[in-house]
Amino acid sequence: PNIESNVPTAQNVPKPVFYGSFEHSVDPKGRLIIPVAYRKNLGSTFVVSITRDGKGIGLYPNEVFDELFSDVFSLNQRRSAVVAYRNIMAKFSFPESSVDSQGRVLLPAKLRSTLLDDATEVEISGAIDHIRIVSSQMAAEEEKNFFENRDSILEEIAGMLDQLNQ
Numbered sequence: 001p002n003i004e005s006n007v008p009t010a011q012n013v014p015k016p017v018f019y020g021s022f023e024h025s026v027d028p029k030g031r032l033i034i035p036v037a038y039r040k041n042l043g044s045t046f047v048v049s050i051t052r053d054g055k056g057i058g059l060y061p062n063e064v065f066d067e068l069f070s071d072v073f074s075l076n077q078r079r080s081a082v083v084a085y086r087n088i089m090a091k092f093s094f095p096e097s098s099v100d101s102q103g104r105v106l107l108p109a110k111l112r113s114t115l116l117d118d119a120t121e122v123e124i125s126g127a128i129d130h131i132r133i134v135s136s137q138m139a140a141e142e143e144k145n146f147f148e149n150r151d152s153i154l155e156e157i158a159g160m161l162d163q164l165n166q
Contacts (some may be wrong), residue, residue, distance in 0.1 A: 016061055018042030018126030023136060026120045031104040031111055034059070035124060038131055039099060049093040050115065051127070056134040057111050064129045065093070073087065107133070 022035045034042065038059075047065040051058040051100065054066045060068065072089060092111060099105050112118055119135035126132075134142075 017128055018131050019128075021123055021125035021139075026107060026112065026116070026122060026123055026126055027104075030102075030107050030109060031103070032107055032122065032124070032133070033104050034099050034131070036103065038124070038126070041133065042099075045096050045098050046110065047093055047095045048097040049090065049110070051132055054088070055115070055138070056132050057107060057115050058127070059097075059105065059131040059133070061130070062095075065095075080088065083145075128142065 002132060018038055018080060019160075020035075020037065024033055024035075026032050041061065043061050046062060047058075047059050047060045049060060049065065052068070055139060069089065072082065072086050077083065077086075078156050092114070094108050094111075107116075116133070116135050117120065119137065121134050121136040123136050123139035124131060125139070
């Protein structure tokens with residue numbers, strides 16, 4: 001794989017960009033308040049879908065989701081893994097989503113039950129080109145795993161950078 005094409009530079013850092021994290025609750029109707037800091041970059045309509053890694057809910061600006069789906073369709077459509085991923089992305093994607101007058105988005109029941117295990121306490125975090133929503137429990141587990149494995153993770157990243165600079 002071409003590592004270089006995946007490395008953000010001033011020229012290829014995606015716009016809009018999402019940073020930071022917030023703790024929020026999903027209300028009984030499945031609505032979640034989207035932090036003001038994210039609303040402008042998200043756009044008036046966006047796609048609610050599964051994240052690229054399949055571990056959370058992603059809110060994608062339309063242009064980012066279009067590029068993601070284009071990337072999937074650029075792969076060999078005869079490969080079963082590609083077809084499986086494409087089908088799951090389509091099944092769990094809800095275009096033309098928007099926030100209501102109170103800044104809430106409705107998270108579809110299928111996504112909530114499958115990806116959040118119906119958790120009501122969630123972390124909303126920036127994932128550079130999209131917004132990522134996971135249960136607060138999963139967010140805590142991911143942070144714990146990162147800090148427990150920080151040295152090996154940083155070593156792996158350093159190796160990738162070394163390859164890039166050769």
